Amino acid sequence: MKIAVIGANGKSGSLIVKEALSRGHDVTAIIRRADAKVDPKAKMLVKDLFQLTYDDLKPFDVIVDAFATWTLESLPLHQTSLKYLTDILSGKPNRLLVVGGAGSLYVNPEHTLRLVDTPEFPDEFKPLATNMAKALDELKKCNNVNWTYLSPAIEFIADGVRTGHYSAGGEQFMVNSQGKSQISYADYAIAMVDEAEHPKHIKQRFTVASK
Numbered sequence: 001m002k003i004a005v006i007g008a009n010g011k012s013g014s015l016i017v018k019e020a021l022s023r024g025h026d027v028t029a030i031i032r033r034a035d036a037k038v039d040p041k042a043k044m045l046v047k048d049l050f051q052l053t054y055d056d057l058k059p060f061d062v063i064v065d066a067f068a069t070w071t072l073e074s075l076p077l078h079q080t081s082l083k084y085l086t087d088i089l090s091g092k093p094n095r096l097l098v099v100g101g102a103g104s105l106y107v108n109p110e111h112t113l114r115l116v117d118t119p120e121f122p123d124e125f126k127p128l129a130t131n132m133a134k135a136l137d138e139l140k141k142c143n144n145v146n147w148t149y150l151s152p153a154i155e156f157i158a159d160g161v162r163t164g165h166y167s168a169g170g171e172q173f174m175v176n177s178q179g180k181s182q183i184s185y186a187d188y189a190i191a192m193v194d195e196a197e198h199p200k201h202i203k204q205r206f207t208v209a210s211k
Helices: 011-022 077-089 123-139 185-197
Strands: 002-006 026-031 043-046 062-065 095-099 146-151 155-157 167-169 182-184 204-209
Touching: 002 011, 011 026, 011 095, 011 185, 062 077, 062 185, 077 095, 077 123, 095 185, 123 146, 146 185, 155 185, 182 185, 182 204, 185 204
Parallel strands: 002 026, 002 062, 026 043, 062 095, 095 146, 146 204, 155 182
Antiparallel strands: 167 204
16 A cells, blocks of 8 residues: 555654555655654655645555644644644545544543543643544544544553554553553554554544553
């Protein structure tokens, strides 16, 4: 397949690029700066996310949105960037796979209480989780976009090992066989590329955790 990864120089984006390349896909890294570090085997498109047009994205079977920002004043960009991409892809056949957050996962079977709304959720991560949750809420209204949103486990481990295994679930947070909710970025990348190759969650959010 032809796969584009927006934010391909980030921690999750770079591992998704690596995973897709290892499976023989034609991968293009979409980055803001020409000096950004990306896998040399990937093609490059140097362009700001908010300058992308449908002509830029049209050639790709799958567009992975791995956009990320962390400063307090920039957190609303999680919402505006996703809206920008869904506006571009509205009514189009291309698929949009979104690197999501864990804070919007539900903690109860009734799906009335999210992780971010629990007393145990760390205050320092609430602004990020809230902005990402709002972006997901709007994404769920996009019935004319072929989107998929992948939430990691609570503990998202940047330098964790690639085990090659994961468990998938729906909208409720999961724990592994040791009772922990965690996954490495590398195993998350496997799940993302698996979804690209074998779509099971069109217009759905799902989550993955280590086994």
